[in-house]
Amino acid sequence: MILFWIFAGITLFGIIGYLFQMIAVRSYTAPPHSGEGMRFPRSFPPVSILKPLKGLDDGLFDNLESFCNLDYPEYELIFALQNQNDPAYKVVKKIKDKYPARDICIVVEHCDEGLNPKVNNLIPAYRKAKYDLILISDSNVRVEKDYLSDISRHMADASVGLVSNMIRGISGRSVGAVLENLHLNSFIVGSVCFLDKYLRMPCVIGKSMLMRKDDLEAIGGFGAVKDLLAEDYIIGERIHRLGKKVLLSNHVINNVNEYWGVKKFINRHTRWGKLRWKIGGAKYFPELLSNAVFMSFIPLIFLPFTKLSLFLAAATSVTKIARDYYLGNRLGADMHPLLYAFTPFKDLVIGSLWFVPVLSNTVAWRGNRYIIGKDSLLFPYPETGLKVWRPRIVTAIKTRLALSKY
């Protein structure tokens, strides 16, 4: 029974954490008081928007088109691809043809300066950028017309080094996409706001990063992060160390996840978990303890069955569903209310995935396999030696299984 009460206590700790996250998100999504954000005169400095592209993201055309319709006087769009055979190339060509008056540049250049494929895409795009302000924006992001004017106002303050945004997952139509959006709209947004509000810890997510070229150069440019998997977080941290402010804008941007498979959801969060483990070290452990749903199910699964353990799991699940529903509404997510019922299942999956980073240090990303070290430093996966046999055996088994269907 004592074990039960230990887990009940940890669950309570997690629920209190949920409460603090709710307060943090609420404070960021509250409507601004009159005059807030107007401390500096409103100016619209020209911006170079860098869009690294690889493959087709859900709703890619609309995502890219949303950047052509920004209410902003002067900006350029730089779409960067590694080669013309990328299916995204056709989409950006269509976008360029549709908006001939817009300042759009398509950079197709193979770059293998580093191991991070996104940074490899950004390096040639950065060379083309003609303005002092650069905005790095992922291809799965869709924005409103006032997005750029809303975030660029922060740069009028010279002490601000980087502006990132809150994200909300939208458009989920498959199980994997619904799980992804539930996670983005609860754990991810809650954690980012919590860290920013209570711990003053910049937690930059690379979906949207506005900064000055000077500040990026001061931390060594893209060359300094070319071999890091968490280049976004590290850029934010290093700009913070320069003594500049790293702001989390309350302008919520959309992350479109429409037809994800469950496998993709699992892959992404295993990868992100490995990042947090390699960067945070011991700080990674509270993450499991704060997963109240997972903790509340442990007594139910591993201890002798009691009505009390069933009540604990049920009550925690209901609380978490209610909390996620609140956060989703607060963010303006487009999810059907009934889909929030997936929340406990999602938290159980995430809780199970928590252990993977502790046991494995390899990541597969954008078709490449790496070994991940401290601070998310990437190393090429060895081509020789014993390690090379593991993926080969896995591939052979997968091929056999696929063939056996026929």
Added chain:
Amino acid sequence: MLLCDFHIHTTYSDGSVELKRTIDLFGQAGFDVIAITDHVVNGDNPLGKLAHRFKYSVTAANFSQYISHIKEEAERARNKYDMLVIPGIEITKNHLTSDNSAHMLIIDVQDFIPACISYEEIFLEAKKQSALTIACHPHYMSAKTDRDTLFLWNNRDKYARFIDAWEIANRDDVFNVISLKKYPYIANSDFHKPRHLYSWKTLLNCAKDVDSIKQCIRHNKGVAMTLFRN
């Protein structure tokens, strides 16, 4: 080269994605030309009757609504994605044995063509409407869930001259017999679910209008196939 897919199903028959969303899926992925080809199933046997009962078939009754909906969406697709959408149907003659079953696409269909009339009548009607006739998945398929449709291949000597092109590839399957026979070919996804977007496609080297596309396929010059993957 135009990236094309001429074999796409929606919720008008047994597809899982409604028409508007299907068009958006292909538009968002940068396609140049697609044809919507929902099933028109023969209702003269128990299999066909079941399909009609579960509304897995376009019928004479809803055909005009089907076509006008496609035309409406085609206009939206042209304006938004610069993508050409051609109306079509898949004549679906299902029988208990694979040897007697046949599916064929009628691309750029104008009027309803029932599936229970004879093959000769179907080809004649398609020709009258200047539509393309494509023999679908004409040979053995690998997936267990799909039933083979071998009638047209087994009777190719009789019917090949009426068929404008044959599917050399359908979703994940490739039919090398089409290549060996040197028949005109195209490659399609047989799209029913979003994941089918990533499959075999046709590339055409011609202007982006219906007549040029039909001519290109009929003459089978400037035609290539590609495995579209993300």
